[in-house]
Amino acid sequence: MFRKILIANRGEIALRILRACRTLGVEAVVAYSEADRESLPVQLADEAICIGPADAKRSYLSAPAVISAAIVTGCDAIHPGYGFLSEDEGFADVVRAHDLVFIGPPSSVLERFASKESTRRLLAGHGLPTIPGSNGILRDDAHALAEGERIGYPLLIKPAAGGGGKGMRMVRTPRELEASLNVCRSEARAAFGDDSLYLERWLDENRHVEVQVAVDRYGHGIHLGERDCSVQRRHQKILEEAPTPALSEAARLELCERAVRAVVAAGYENVGTLEFLVDNAGNFYFIEINCRIQVEHPVTEMLTGIDMVATQIRIAAGEPLGFSQADVSIRGHAIEFRINAEDPERDFRPSAGVVERYLAPGGPGVRMDSHLYAGYEVPPYYDSLLGKLIVWGANRDAAIARARVALDELVVDGIVTNVAIHKALLSSEVFLDGKFTTNLLDRVGSAAFLAAAARA
Amino acid sequence: MPDKERSAEQRQLDHAAIDRLTDELLPALVAKLGDSGLGEIEVREGAWRVRVRRPGGDGTGQTRRAGDRASRAQPGHAGHGHPPAGFEGHRSSKEPRESRESRVSAGSQTNGSTPAGLIPVGPGAERTEAPPQEDAPAVERTVATSPAVGVYQPRSDARPGSRVRAGDRLGAVDMLGIPQEVVAPIDGIVGASLVEPGQAVEYGQELVIVEPVDEAGSSGGRQGRGNREA
Numbered sequence: 001m002f003r004k005i006l007i008a009n010r011g012e013i014a015l016r017i018l019r020a021c022r023t024l025g026v027e028a029v030v031a032y033s034e035a036d037r038e039s040l041p042v043q044l045a046d047e048a049i050c051i052g053p054a055d056a057k058r059s060y061l062s063a064p065a066v067i068s069a070a071i072v073t074g075c076d077a078i079h080p081g082y083g084f085l086s087e088d089e090g091f092a093d094v095v096r097a098h099d100l101v102f103i104g105p106p107s108s109v110l111e112r113f114a115s116k117e118s119t120r121r122l123l124a125g126h127g128l129p130t131i132p133g134s135n136g137i138l139r140d141d142a143h144a145l146a147e148g149e150r151i152g153y154p155l156l157i158k159p160a161a162g163g164g165g166k167g168m169r170m171v172r173t174p175r176e177l178e179a180s181l182n183v184c185r186s187e188a189r190a191a192f193g194d195d196s197l198y199l200e201r202w203l204d205e206n207r208h209v210e211v212q213v214a215v216d217r218y219g220h221g222i223h224l225g226e227r228d229c230s231v232q233r234r235h236q237k238i239l240e241e242a243p244t245p246a247l248s249e250a251a252r253l254e255l256c257e258r259a260v261r262a263v264v265a266a267g268y269e270n271v272g273t274l275e276f277l278v279d280n281a282g283n284f285y286f287i288e289i290n291c292r293i294q295v296e297h298p299v300t301e302m303l304t305g306i307d308m309v310a311t312q313i314r315i316a317a318g319e320p321l322g323f324s325q326a327d328v329s330i331r332g333h334a335i336e337f338r339i340n341a342e343d344p345e346r347d348f349r350p351s352a353g354v355v356e357r358y359l360a361p362g363g364p365g366v367r368m369d370s371h372l373y374a375g376y377e378v379p380p381y382y383d384s385l386l387g388k389l390i391v392w393g394a395n396r397d398a399a400i401a402r403a404r405v406a407l408d409e410l411v412v413d414g415i416v417t418n419v420a421i422h423k424a425l426l427s428s429e430v431f432l433d434g435k436f437t438t439n440l441l442d443r444v445g446s447a448a449f450l451a452a453a454a455r456a
Numbered sequence: 457m458p459d460k461e462r463s464a465e466q467r468q469l470d471h472a473a474i475d476r477l478t479d480e481l482l483p484a485l486v487a488k489l490g491d492s493g494l495g496e497i498e499v500r501e502g503a504w505r506v507r508v509r510r511p512g513g514d515g516t517g518q519t520r521r522a523g524d525r526a527s528r529a530q531p532g533h534a535g536h537g538h539p540p541a542g543f544e545g546h547r548s549s550k551e552p553r554e555s556r557e558s559r560v561s562a563g564s565q566t567n568g569s570t571p572a573g574l575i576p577v578g579p580g581a582e583r584t585e586a587p588p589q590e591d592a593p594a595v596e597r598t599v600a601t602s603p604a605v606g607v608y609q610p611r612s613d614a615r616p617g618s619r620v621r622a623g624d625r626l627g628a629v630d631m632l633g634i635p636q637e638v639v640a641p642i643d644g645i646v647g648a649s650l651v652e653p654g655q656a657v658e659y660g661q662e663l664v665i666v667e668p669v670d671e672a673g674s675s676g677g678r679q680g681r682g683n684r685e686a
Binding site: 034049050051052053059064065067068069071072073098 | 604605606607631632634656657658659660661
């Protein structure tokens, strides 16, 4: 096991990793930017080190600053959290070159799965169905149009590097495709430093279902069930739940087993998430793999009782998984609500400012992962996630009942949050019936959705 | 609080009040806070309220180890009216500023005051948009701060007593083998070093005191050389 871990992230995930380190009895150092000096992970850390100014490019995204901080504080491993440097194989490589361990897959594995387009081909070769898409990266506009013609519209334009909805566009006609390519290229370049794009058939009504896997260095892999992330706004997940209401138990099991078989065969290592689209008929198509701990990992923790972050750290330290598929039992139903500093009344515009009052909900089956405290000033420089409310119940109805109580209990004064959208979801028939699809919020319009919930 | 539509006269009065609070009251409160061991001092006077809080660090970029927080005697920021809005508790800040800007710009001044010689590091550093500090007031700092996280080495010719100009190199912080220059924030005399050569430092950490030279030469000539040569 590691002696001391540098946590190169911020907000709720820095706090989550700090807790995992303590549970494992490993020392931790929180690396922070000047804008996060008063943040909760910095306050709770035994040791913290300022690595740069508020601008993430010179702090959380600066490989030299992060690695230098790890060296001068005597760390032997770096946990990148999610976002920032978490899936940067170049960073993982430099970390290794400095005799430190990157907590995640080894750089060689990250490299193999870096391009979504080649990952799709790799895993298709190991038996995962994929959505019809372009043959490789789009060379130019003419190639894009020809491929579009062949696959058929509507289409989704996707960047080969990265995720999170950046550089992604759905287009219904060749004209729209032509008009969107440049925008997508520049978005992808800005977000990932790589403007390669590819095309995929767009499934109008689909659900986003992902499988959590964990594979140790010795090729022993297991799945920890799936999560349904169909409630999205502009390709950003808002709410995640498990098990998915979209598939039968037998279908879920088949999906998870095929996913873990494919990644083990393809040489994956550490925790990871395979994302699938599921159509109306229950067909599933592999779309991408996330080689990091994910925002929604607590959903799986609630169902399995397994600490995903600790598992990730143990695997990176070279430990065997220590348990088998038979030891993983999925119990009950869990839902996670992302609490964002966004104003649903104003097109989800990000808000920032001082949290005047903060009261976290509690009770059986209720978990709040958040870095908020009364008096904390939410800086405007980073993403808008303030925390995650996770509820568990013996079944979906019980989880929803607890969620209603917990959302009512949650108090965040001083800044605007998106809690209204969650309350609206919990009174939406489509959601209660478990029939939410990824484009529903955008198709109906979030404003209309909120208004309908207010009338109900 | 003064309200939004103020006459020119009221504004002038406000500015005078702010000047006085900043120049007289604030230094006194900061000194008091430093001596007292209190966490926070608040003083009300008419429509104005000044609050000085210990957490410090803002603008000074000190090493923040959770354990030793209480021992820190850094002047914090002062607020007028709506807390925690405030302007940095240093001399030249005359205008009240919105909370976010002031906190952030104060925090970034260590960065803003390490000028030209700084080598950009990290991915995309060359297109740094230098965001919030642009409109920050030009606060005179008298401590050279670390431009990076790494290992500090002073320059052998920047000994205490040497005369330096703003921007002169005092040493470097080695970040993965790339020296990041530590520069004098002002014209003055090199004073005490706050860290040892070879010591690990964090971004924004105070490294070397640079004493300003005033007309009477009272603060400068401690070790002779500098003033006379000038």
